[in-house]
Amino acid sequence: MGSDIAIRVDGLGVRFRRNRRGRRSLKDLFAGSTRRNRPGEFWALRGVSFDVTHGEAIGVVGRNGQGKSTLLKLVAGVLLPDEGGVDVRGGVAPLIEITGGFVGDLTVRENVRLTAGLHGMSKAEVSRRFDDIIAFAEIADFVDMPYKHLSNGMKVRLAFSVVSQLDEPILLVDEVLAVGDKAFREKCYRRIDELLAEGRTLFFVSHNEKDLRRFCTRGLYLDKGALRLDASISDVLDAYNADYNG
Template identity: 70%
Template sequence: MATPVISVDDIGIRFARDRRRRASLKDRFSRAERHREPDEFWAFRNVSFDVPKGDSIGVVGRNGQGKSTLLKLVAEVLIPDEGSVEVRQGVAPLIEITGGFVDDLSVRDNVYLAAGLHGKTRDEIDDEFADIIAFAEVGDFVNTPYKHLSSGMKVRVAFAVVSRMDEPILLVDEVLAVGDRSFRRKCYARIEEMLAEGRTLFFVSHSDGDLKRFCTRGLYLDRGALQFDGPIDEAFERYTADYA
């Protein structure tokens, strides 16, 4: 059997409910309080799965169940408190994709900066620049500071850059929720092209239709655990049965 491109082994991650809360003097000297942080909770624990090359996975579950957190762990943006995540191929992260762009730089400069940080050479960016701008539909704003773009335009620019990366693993988290219908169609077509190239997809969306369109496998997260790992349709059936 081929080595998985992603291996997630018994991971868990915890957060503080209220980072502003200060422990009282009594809390600090309490035996129980000395062994745990105040108001911590586990987003999930004991989650394990492997992802073969070319798999297309959708993460299913209610809001607040750790779907985006799981994607950030796979992207290695977050580090688990328990267990391990091993990613054996390069990742193109379409998650919070505008975060790496610099507000005071122009759209042009941001395209070169972001693509360069993802490993593109200047000559490669020169060759692709016109296509990136055309895809993003921002031809009239190339020399405009990024901070002056609308939120939808920012996402279009970021998607146009990141979706041209050659990385074999694609992580997508709700980036298609911003933008008009015609641009979403372009994004869908681009993702389908990438899947046809044999890329591996990890996808989080609140749209059942999007998940079923792109994914064959579903991970159902709920109540702090991985409740189901199998065909995407069955993952939705389990989810619907729990919350009908």
């Protein structure tokens, strides 16, 4: 992979089941070829290929159920593909399902240390950035309260604050800016602007056209699990709007 490539997606495909079991079981994985469809399976993504260079800001659009969040999870390494591959050069800061991984019975202080550590931040880094994390989240009066007693808004603010402090070069964002009050959203916008100004790479899944136009220069339009269009964010949004708002 070239030195300027941050993410390479090549012939990517992933399948799911249309039942409660979701992804294939271990029994399924050991039973025959993974390329042969079985009853009840469908391709959430297939044949998707593109490159993202370092410092690019990419917006991913499409209706619900077209594979956007699945693609983001594949890039994050949360899911594994059934076909093709994803090659990511550099660590990722995943702002996806951001309240996941926090432990309800632990205090806010303990959760910050735990979650930041799981994302690769050293104990010294956590100590050095702890006050900034708490200040950004605006929960200084609650650091020794059990996490489960925080409001949903506080939980989102804390999670965003922790992940946005990571030094990873690639930022993965999935609709996180749709939550929280207006003042905090503006705070998040400014933080993402700062990260982009530092040369970070942004991979952003959203239905919010205003946010996509603000942060992104290039777009990927997913439709029925396939890459319909890879072009400027303006062209991608125009095509999407023409298909579904015309």
